[in-house]
Amino acid sequence: MWESLSMSEHDPGEQRRRQQQTEFAESVTGTIEATPNRRAEYVELDTMGSPRSSDGSANKRRLSLEQTLDDAATAVEDTASNQHVKIEYDAGGFSLKKLLRFVGPGILVSQALLDPGNIESDISQADTSGYKLLWLLLLAHILCIFVQSLAARLGVVTGRHLAQHIRQQYPRPLATVFWLLTELAIIGADIQEVIGTATALHILTGIPIWAGVVITAVDSFLFLYVQRLGVRVTELVFGLMVTTLAVCFWVEMVLIKPDAREVIKGMVIPRIPQGSAVQAVGIVGCVLMPHNLFLHSALVGSRKLDRREETREGAIREAMRYFRIETAVSLVYAYLINMAVVVVFCKAFELMRAEGIAYVASLAEGANVLSHVLGNGSKYVYAVGLLAIGQSTTMTGTLSGQYVTEGFWNMPVKPWQRVLITRSISLVPALIVALTAAAHIDLLSEIINVLQAIVLSFTIIPLLKLQDHAEVMGPEFAFGRVARMSAAFLTLAIVTLNAYMVASVIPLDSPS
Numbered sequence: 001m002w003e004s005l006s007m008s009e010h011d012p013g014e015q016r017r018r019q020q021q022t023e024f025a026e027s028v029t030g031t032i033e034a035t036p037n038r039r040a041e042y043v044e045l046d047t048m049g050s051p052r053s054s055d056g057s058a059n060k061r062r063l064s065l066e067q068t069l070d071d072a073a074t075a076v077e078d079t080a081s082n083q084h085v086k087i088e089y090d091a092g093g094f095s096l097k098k099l100l101r102f103v104g105p106g107i108l109v110s111q112a113l114l115d116p117g118n119i120e121s122d123i124s125q126a127d128t129s130g131y132k133l134l135w136l137l138l139l140a141h142i143l144c145i146f147v148q149s150l151a152a153r154l155g156v157v158t159g160r161h162l163a164q165h166i167r168q169q170y171p172r173p174l175a176t177v178f179w180l181l182t183e184l185a186i187i188g189a190d191i192q193e194v195i196g197t198a199t200a201l202h203i204l205t206g207i208p209i210w211a212g213v214v215i216t217a218v219d220s221f222l223f224l225y226v227q228r229l230g231v232r233v234t235e236l237v238f239g240l241m242v243t244t245l246a247v248c249f250w251v252e253m254v255l256i257k258p259d260a261r262e263v264i265k266g267m268v269i270p271r272i273p274q275g276s277a278v279q280a281v282g283i284v285g286c287v288l289m290p291h292n293l294f295l296h297s298a299l300v301g302s303r304k305l306d307r308r309e310e311t312r313e314g315a316i317r318e319a320m321r322y323f324r325i326e327t328a329v330s331l332v333y334a335y336l337i338n339m340a341v342v343v344v345f346c347k348a349f350e351l352m353r354a355e356g357i358a359y360v361a362s363l364a365e366g367a368n369v370l371s372h373v374l375g376n377g378s379k380y381v382y383a384v385g386l387l388a389i390g391q392s393t394t395m396t397g398t399l400s401g402q403y404v405t406e407g408f409w410n411m412p413v414k415p416w417q418r419v420l421i422t423r424s425i426s427l428v429p430a431l432i433v434a435l436t437a438a439a440h441i442d443l444l445s446e447i448i449n450v451l452q453a454i455v456l457s458f459t460i461i462p463l464l465k466l467q468d469h470a471e472v473m474g475p476e477f478a479f480g481r482v483a484r485m486s487a488a489f490l491t492l493a494i495v496t497l498n499a500y501m502v503a504s505v506i507p508l509d510s511p512s
Helices: 002-008 012-034 036-043 058-073 096-102 105-114 116-129 134-158 162-169 172-205 209-219 222-228 231-256 260-268 277-287 290-302 312-354 366-374 376-409 415-436 439-467 481-505
Strands: none
Touching: 096 312, 105 116, 105 134, 105 231, 105 290, 105 312, 105 376, 116 172, 116 277, 116 312, 116 376, 116 439, 134 162, 134 260, 134 277, 134 290, 134 312, 134 439, 134 481, 162 172, 162 290, 162 376, 162 439, 172 209, 172 290, 172 376, 172 439, 209 376, 222 231, 222 376, 231 312, 231 366, 231 376, 260 312, 277 439, 277 481, 290 312, 290 376, 290 439, 312 366, 366 376, 439 481
16 A cells, blocks of 8 residues: 555645545544534444443544544545635635635525425415415525524534434434435425426427426436536536526516516515415425425535634634525525516416416416416426426435435445436336326325425424534534524424424315
C-alpha cells in the first residue's frame, strides 16, 4: 500500500483527490471535536441504537470518527469539488451574493409541492371549494416553510441527515419500521409522478398512458447524467423545470382573466365550505411530504461550511439564516404556482357550468377543460407544464430514496441501482392503473395521500425530538423552552389533522 501511495504522490489528479478527502475529513472532525457530548452520543451506541456508558476507550472514539466520516459521506456520493459548494464564513451582515450560493436545496424540495398529485389536488379543490380554500393553501405552505427549515437546520448543525439520526438514535426494529414506511411513501409519490408524466405525454403525442409510463420509467436514467454534471447544474435544471410549470400556468391565468376580488378574498378570509372538511385536511397533507424532510436535511450537506473550532458556531448560524430565507422564497414560489392552478381551474369550471357543459375534474381531463375554455393550444401549454414537473419530481423522488436507503442502512447505493429499483417497483402498479381505467387513478391518489399522512405523523416526531436533544444538536443549538412548546403543539396539530383525514377517507363502519 505504501508503495502505491508513493507512486501516486506525483499524480496531480490523485493529489487533488487526496486533498479533497483531507479537507472533508477535517471539516467533520472539527464538528465532532467541537461538540464532545454529541461525539459521546454516537460513540456509545449498542447494536439496537440505545446509548451506552460514556466511559469508552480510545479505540471506540476512533471507530466513532471513522463511522461519522462514512455517514457524512453518504450525504453526497461524490466528494469531488463539483458536488460541493464551498462557503467562506465572514462575520458581516446579509449579502445577496452569498445568499445565491445557498440557493438550490429549497428549489429541489419545492418540487414535491408541485408534483402531479398536488396538481390533481388543486384541480379537485377548484371544483369543490372554488377560491374559498386559498387561505388554507397559503397556511399549509407557511407551515411547510417552518417544518422544512427545521429539517435543514438538523442537517446544517449536525452534518448528518434525518435518516442517519434515526438509525443512530432509535432501536433497530423501530428504525426499520421508519424505513419501510418512508420507502412506501416515496414509492406512492413516485407512482403519482409517473402517471402524471405519462398523462402529459399522452396529451402531447397521443401515445397510450401505459406507453407513457414505460417511457417515463426509462428516461429517469437521464437524471444520472445530470447529477454527474455537479450540484449547481443539477439545481439549475430543477429550477428551470419549476419555472416552466410556473410560466405555463401564469400565462393561462392571465388569459382566463379570473375575478381578482374573489382570489384575494379566498387568500385572506378563513372559511371552509360545507362538505369540504376532508378536502381542507387533504390540502395540508399534500403540501407536507414526509420524504421531503429526509431530502432537505441531506441536500444542505452540499454546502461545505467552515467548521473550524473558532468559526464553527458563526458559520452554522449564518448557514441556517440563509437556508431559512432560501426555503421561504422557494416555497412561496411554489404557493404562487399552486394558487395559479387553482385559480385557472376555478374560472374554467365556472365558465363550463355557466354554459351547462358537463366536465370531469381530474388531472387527465384538465387539458380538455382548458381546451374548451381557452382554445386548443391551451391544452398543450398545460401538458408542457405537467411534463416538466412530472419529470423533475420523479428525479427528486429517486434522490430522496437514495438518501433514505443509505442513511438507514449505512450502505452506499449507486444512483443507477436506486433508479432501477424504484422504477421497477413503481412501474407495475402504475401500469396496472394505466391499463385498467382512468377512474382508478383518482382512487389510487386518495390511497397514496392517506399513506403520506400516516408516514408524515411518524416522521415529524423524530425530527422535532432531535431538535430538542442537546447531545445531538449541541447545547448552543438545542431547542429552548418556547421552541420546545411550539414543537409539541405543531406535532400534535399535524398528527391530529392527519388522523382526521385518514378516518374521513377510510370507512370505519362495517357494511350492514
